[in-house]
Every structure is written in structure tokens, then in C-alpha cells.
Amino acid sequence: MKSACATFFQRFWGDAEDWNNLKRLVGLILQYKRLLATALLCLVGFNLFNALPAWYAKDVVDSLRSGNIPDINRFVLVAVAVLLIFTVKGFFYFTYNNLLGKATQRMIHTLRSRLYGHLQTLSFSFFSHRSAGDLISRFTADLLTLQNSVRVIVLGPLRDIPQIFIFLGILAYRSWQLFLASIVIIPIALLLINRFGSRTKRLTSQRLASFGQMTTILQETIAGIRVVKAFGMEQYEQGRFEQANDDVLHRYTRTIRIMSYSPPILETIGALAGAGIIMFGGYLIIHGIITPGDFVSFLLAFFMINNPIKKLNAFHLQVQEGLAAAERVYQLLDIEPEDVDAPGAEHLPPIRDSLRIQVNRFSYDGSEEPALEDIDLEVMAGQVVALVGPSGAGKTSLVNLIPRFFELREGAIRIDGIDVRDATLRSLRSQIAIVTQEIFLFNDTVANNIAYGDIDCPRQNIIAAARAAHAHEFIMGLPADYDTLVGEGGIHLSGGQRQRISIARALIKNAPILILDEATSALDSESEQEVQKAIAALIQNRTTIVIAHRLSTIRHADTIYVMDKGRIVEQGGHEELLLRGGLYKKLYEMQFRDVVPSSERRLPWRRLWSRSKAGGSKGAV
Numbered sequence: 001m002k003s004a005c006a007t008f009f010q011r012f013w014g015d016a017e018d019w020n021n022l023k024r025l026v027g028l029i030l031q032y033k034r035l036l037a038t039a040l041l042c043l044v045g046f047n048l049f050n051a052l053p054a055w056y057a058k059d060v061v062d063s064l065r066s067g068n069i070p071d072i073n074r075f076v077l078v079a080v081a082v083l084l085i086f087t088v089k090g091f092f093y094f095t096y097n098n099l100l101g102k103a104t105q106r107m108i109h110t111l112r113s114r115l116y117g118h119l120q121t122l123s124f125s126f127f128s129h130r131s132a133g134d135l136i137s138r139f140t141a142d143l144l145t146l147q148n149s150v151r152v153i154v155l156g157p158l159r160d161i162p163q164i165f166i167f168l169g170i171l172a173y174r175s176w177q178l179f180l181a182s183i184v185i186i187p188i189a190l191l192l193i194n195r196f197g198s199r200t201k202r203l204t205s206q207r208l209a210s211f212g213q214m215t216t217i218l219q220e221t222i223a224g225i226r227v228v229k230a231f232g233m234e235q236y237e238q239g240r241f242e243q244a245n246d247d248v249l250h251r252y253t254r255t256i257r258i259m260s261y262s263p264p265i266l267e268t269i270g271a272l273a274g275a276g277i278i279m280f281g282g283y284l285i286i287h288g289i290i291t292p293g294d295f296v297s298f299l300l301a302f303f304m305i306n307n308p309i310k311k312l313n314a315f316h317l318q319v320q321e322g323l324a325a326a327e328r329v330y331q332l333l334d335i336e337p338e339d340v341d342a343p344g345a346e347h348l349p350p351i352r353d354s355l356r357i358q359v360n361r362f363s364y365d366g367s368e369e370p371a372l373e374d375i376d377l378e379v380m381a382g383q384v385v386a387l388v389g390p391s392g393a394g395k396t397s398l399v400n401l402i403p404r405f406f407e408l409r410e411g412a413i414r415i416d417g418i419d420v421r422d423a424t425l426r427s428l429r430s431q432i433a434i435v436t437q438e439i440f441l442f443n444d445t446v447a448n449n450i451a452y453g454d455i456d457c458p459r460q461n462i463i464a465a466a467r468a469a470h471a472h473e474f475i476m477g478l479p480a481d482y483d484t485l486v487g488e489g490g491i492h493l494s495g496g497q498r499q500r501i502s503i504a505r506a507l508i509k510n511a512p513i514l515i516l517d518e519a520t521s522a523l524d525s526e527s528e529q530e531v532q533k534a535i536a537a538l539i540q541n542r543t544t545i546v547i548a549h550r551l552s553t554i555r556h557a558d559t560i561y562v563m564d565k566g567r568i569v570e571q572g573g574h575e576e577l578l579l580r581g582g583l584y585k586k587l588y589e590m591q592f593r594d595v596v597p598s599s600e601r602r603l604p605w606r607r608l609w610s611r612s613k614a615g616g617s618k619g620a621v
Contacts, residue, residue: 021326022319025150028111032103036154039103042096043158049089051166053082053300096159100151108147112139115329121337124405125365133216138332141211142325145204149322152315160308160315167305174298175290181280182302185273189266189309193316196262200255201320207251208328214244258317263310277302341424348423350431350512351543353416355379355402360410362401371397372566375411379559381512384544386554388587389563395547398563399515402545403432415513433506435538436517439498441490446475447482449490449501453509461508469504469534471497496530503534514544551588560584 030036115138172179221228221237228237281295290298359375372394379385387395401408404420413420420428433453441449448455450462462482466472474497478484490498506514516535548554555574562570562577562584570582577584 017327018323021323021330022153024330025107025146025153025322025326029103029107029150029154031110032106035099035103039096039099040158042092042099043162046089046092046096047159047162047166049085049092050163051170051301051304052085053304100154104147104150104154107150108143111146111329112143115139115143115333118333118335118337121340122335123337123407124400126335129365131212131216131219133214133219134212135332136219137208137212137215138329140215142208142328145208145325146322146329149318149325152318153322155311155315160311163308164305164312167301167308170301171298171305174294174301175281175284177284177289178277178281178295178298182273182277185269188269192262192265192269193312196258197316197320200258200317201324203251203255203258204321204324205327207248207255208325210244210247210251214241214248217241217244255321262317266310267306274299274302342421345422345424346418348415348418348420348427348431351381351415353381355381355513355543356414357398357402358411358413359398359401359408362397362406362408362410364406370566372401375566375568377561377568377571379543379545381543382541383558384539384546384554384556386546386548386557386560387563388548388551388554388560388584390587392565393563394566395563396517397566399434399517399545399547402513402515403429403434431511432513432515433509433511434515434517435499435502435506435535439490439495439502441486441493441498441501443485443488445480445483445485446478446501449486450482450504451508452505457508462504465504465507466500468507468537469500470530471500471504471534474500499531500534503531503538507538512542514539514542516544516546518547551584551591562587 119135168179168183171182217237217240221241228234277299281290281299284290285292285295356378357375359372361370361374362372363370375398377385387398389395397406400406402413402420404425407421415423415428415431442452447459447462450465451457454461459482463472466475466482475481475484484492486492486498486501490501493501516539546554546557554560557574559571560574560577561568562582564583570577570580570584572580578588
């Protein structure tokens with residue numbers, strides 16, 4: 001029997017995971033005990049005053065039936081009592097609804113902050129496997145659905161369920177015969193409510209996933225609008241979005257359909273039971289078993305119980321929606337962060353001696369092929385080391401291991417002999433500044449973007465960093481100089497300007513280790529000259545690792561490491577590597593051909609034309 005009851009409640013309320021998520025939500029909202037305690041007292045008052053009309057209906061009806069004409073004062077007293085009952089009930093309703101609304105909003109606020117904070121702890125590998133649109137939908141659609149459900153999750157047990165038991169008590173007290181006849185509808189109602197709820201939960205999960213896909217398409221289109229317009233793919237993207245939007249609409253309408261037909265079905269069942277009760281009640285009155293007052297009080301309580309039962313159905317539907325949303329939110333919260341400090345992690349002092357990178361094997365999650373293998377290189381403090389090689393050689397993968405953007409499990413990276421895994425992440429990353437080809441600027445002022453690593457630094461430091469990065473002159477030409485908004489991603493600035501802002505940002509951080517990841521490869525010649533001057537100021541007195549696309553920019557590096565297919569295949573100085581005649585020389589010659597001045601360059605068809613003319617002249621002679 002106990003097992004059967006447990007199975008029923010499990011099917012009605014959900015499986016163990018649903019229960020666990022529900023308990024976690026309740027634990028969150030119980031943080032606001034004072035608000036909830038006051039709301040609970042008001043709910044008790046609301047429930048009692050809500051049931052009073054059904055209770056006093058017997059006395060009114062039986063008094064009128066007695067044949068004695070009551071004094072007018074009796075009617076005045078009843079009128080005042082009715083006004084008082086509904087006024088007090090309204091006060092209780094306002095108070096509990098207001099307090100529960102505050103508690104719910106604070107709970108969602110806490111959960112939103114916790115979710116955002118947790119995202120900051122997750123590794124690069126997590127974000128490389130998740131779409132931004134899906135993550136954004138957890139903060140929007142999922143939390144909104146959860147917010148709408150939490151109030152119902154609290155109100156159902158504290159308002160609607162007690163009301164049902166109060167009205168059941170009135171029914172049993174007024175007539176046990178009619179009570180037994182009426183409770184047969186309860187199992188039927190519970191069965192239908194369970195079925196409606198399970199369908200709603202399944203559709204809500206599908207709907208939230210569809211909303212995430214739609215958000216992903218929207219985010220991609222906005223971020224890549226230049227590519228969309230350049231290739232004339234507006235109609236294609238419109239079609240993709242319409243398909244995702246239609247899917248969301250389909251899921252929503254199916255959920256709305258369930259929420260629309262479930263109350264009338266329950267009401268119809270209640271009306272059928274009410275019709276039977278009226279006939280059975282008439283029989284009991286005729287035979288003197290109950291009084292007309294008992295019958296009216298019973299009938300009023302019976303029809304008033306329909307409202308909390310309908311709300312119980314809505315409660316169950318919204319609980320299922322909330323559990324579906326909570327499942328997606330907690331799936332994200334339960335992901336263990338990889339970027340955590342090891343037990344007993346120590347503060348890493350600034351580099352004094354060397355940075356050594358030893359990689360036995362490194363693969364990305366989900367890939368069996370190694371991205372890096374058999375690598376051993378050492379950078380002495382203050383040196384400039386360059387990594388070169390064809391695209392896909394593993395250069396960026398290698399430098400991403402230094403700040404622990406990805407975890408190295410087979411091998412070690414040591415700064416002055418200390419394994420970076422034994423150091424705190426904050427002290428490790430505080431030593432490293434990174435300038436990449438793909439510059440990301442926040443939709444904020446120029447000054448705040450420069451000071452991003454030290455947001456409270458004085459304005460004179462920001463200006464000094466901008467001057468060193470050869471950015472001050474163009475910044476002063478902006479509409480509000482350092483207070484100019486750069487737009488999303490720095491869209492209001494050119495590529496060279498964004499690059500110099502990022503160099504100024506690295507200067508403000510003043511980190512002893514510098515990583516330059518193809519920082520000039522996408523710039524035109526004029527911009528590159530300005531950026532190169534800024535880089536020259538940046539690398540002074542710093543341990544620098546340069547990933548170079550243009551080999552002419554790293555001729556004076558202390559050591560050049562040539563990478564291919566995840567391995568180091570050559571190392572040495574510029575002249576030394578050219579003399580060896582290996583991969584470096586091959587790459588250099590390929591680039592040398594590409595940088596021949598335009599005045600000396602001839603297209604293939606022009607060379608053929610010249611040769612044909614020369615051949616024709618010889619033949620003529």
C-alpha cells in the first residue's frame with residue numbers, strides 16, 4: 001500500500017530529479033522567512049474569511065424558513081458582516097500577494113546572480129561547446145518561466161490546498177451522506193490534473209529548447225550581419241529564423257491548448273457531480289434528514305471548492321512548467337567548474353627566471369586527435385620568443401595553456417619552477433596580458449575599455465597608456481575623446497584603432513608576461529606601422545611570446561619556434577633557420593613572394609604576354 005501511494009505521488013509530482021529541483025527552489029525562497037511567515041499568517045486569515053459565506057449560509061436560510069420575519073437590524077447586521085468579511089479578506093489578499101511577490105522576485109534575483117557568477121567560473125572548453133543563444137535563453141525565457149511558477153508553487157500548498165480541506169470539512173459537517181457522494185470526483189480530478197501536468201512539462205521542455213535555438217539564430221545574425229549582407233543571405237536567414245519561430249509558436253499553442261481545455265473539463269465534471277448532489281439533496285430534505293440550510297450551505301461550499309480545485313490544476317500545470325525551467329537552470333548550475341584553484345594553491349610571484357612549457361599530449365574534449373604533442377620549450381625572463389607555422393599547427397592552442405584557459409593533464413607548465421596548476425588562478429592570470437588579432441571591445445567608453453584590467457585607475461594613467469600605444473591622437477579626434485562610446489564590439493573604430501586600444505589595455509594591466517597572438521595580421525600597412533610602434537613600447541621589459549603570421553615582424557626574436565601538426569619541428573634565430581632550408585625558409589619564401597612591391601609584381605597573364613612578345617622578337621630576328 002505504501003509503495004502504491006509513493007508511486008502515485010511520484011507520478012503526480014514528478015520523479016526524484018523533479019523533487020530535488022523543487023527542494024532546491026524551496027530552499028532558495030525559505031531564505032526570506034520573515035516575508036513568508038507574514039504572508040502565511042495572511043493566507044490563513046484569507047482562507048478562513050473566504051469560507052465564512054458558505055458556513056453562515058445555513059443560519060440565514062434556516063432563519064428565513066422559520067416563518068418569523070426578522071427585524072431590520074438583523075439584515076443591517078448581516079450586510080455589515082458581509083462588508084467586513086470581504087474588506088478583511090481583501091486586506092489579507094493584498095498583504096500575502098505583495099509579500100510573496102517580493103520574496104519571489106528576490107529569489108529569482110539571487111538565482112540569476114548565482115547563475116551569472118557560475119558562468120564566470122566555467123572553462124573555455126565549456127563555452128566552445130555551447131551556443132551563446134542557448135545560454136542567454138537560460139537567463140531570459142527559463143528564468144521568466146520559473147519566476148511565474150514560483151509564486152504558484154508557494155500559493156498552491158499554502159492557499160489552495162488548505163481551502164480545499166476547509167470546504168471538505170464544511171461538506172462533511174453539513175451532511176456526511178452528500179459528502180460521500182461528492183468525493184468520488186476527487187480521484188477523477190487528480191487523475192486528469194496529473195495527465196494535464198505531464199503533458200505540460202514535456203511541452204515546456206521542448207518549448208524552452210526551441211526558444212534557445214531561436215535566440216542562437218538571432219544572436220548569430222546580429223553578430224554576423226556584415227557577412228549576411230555581403231553574401232545576400234537575408235532571405236536565407238529569415239527562413240531559418242521563421243522556422244525556429246514557428247517551432248516556438250507550435251510548442252506555445254499546444255501548451256495554451258492544454259491550459260484552455262483543462263479548466264472546462266474539470267468544471268463539467270464538477271457540474272455533473274453538482275447535478276447529482278442537487279437531486280440527492282432534495283431527497284434528503286424531503287425525508288427530513290437535513291434542513292434546507294444544511295443543503296444550501298453544502299451546495300455553496302461544493303461550488304466554492306471548484307475554484308481552488310481549478311487553481312490546483314493551474315498550480316500543477318505551472319509547477320510542471322517551473323520544474324522544466326528549473327531543470328535547465330540547474331543543469332547549468334550543476335556543471336563543475338574546471339577553472340578552480342587546487343587545494344593549498346599558492347600565490348604566484350612575478351616571473352624572475354623562466355617560463356617552461358612541457359606538453360606530452362593535449363587534446364580538446366571530444367577529439368581523439370592530439371592538438372599538441374611532444375613539446376618542450378623554455379622562455380627566459382625578458383626574452384621575446386616567436387611561434388610560427390602554417391594554419392592549424394597548434395600555436396594558439398599552446399599559448400592558451402599558459403593562463404589555463406584549457407587544462408593540461410599530460411605535461412606541465414612552470415613559472416620559475418612552480419607548476420601553474422599549484423598556483424591560484426588570480427595570481428597566475430594577473431601576470432599575463434594577451435593581445436589577439438580578434439579584438440573585443442565592450443560597448444562602453446574608450447577610457448573604460450583601456451582601463452578594463454584596472455577599472456579604477458586614474459585618468460592620467462589611461463592617457464599615458466594611450467600615448468604609449470600610439471592611440472592618444474586618434475582618441476582626441478573622437479566626438480567625446482576618452483568618453484566616446486565605441487559601440488558593440490568597437491564597431492565605431494577601425495581595425496587599427498581597436499588594436500591600439502587593446503595594446504593600451506595591456507599596458508594598463510602591466511603584466512610581466514605578454515602574449516601577442518597574430519596582433520597585426522589583419523591590418524593594412526599604415527595601421528600595422530602604428531601598431532608595431534605600440535607593440536615595441538609594450539614588449540619592453542616583458543617576457544613575450546609572439547604568434548606571428550608575418551615573419552618579417554619577428555626577425556629579431558631571441559628564439560623562433562617553428563610548429564607543424566602540433567609539434568615543434570625547428571627552433572633557432574631568423575638567419576640560422578633560413579640557412580637550414582627547412583619549413584621556416586619555405587614559409588618565409590612564400591611570404592616574400594607575397595610582399596614584393598606592386599610595381600615589381602606581374603600577374604601570370606602579364607608574364608605570359610611578356611614572354612610571348614620576347615619570343616616573337618627573337619623569331620623575327
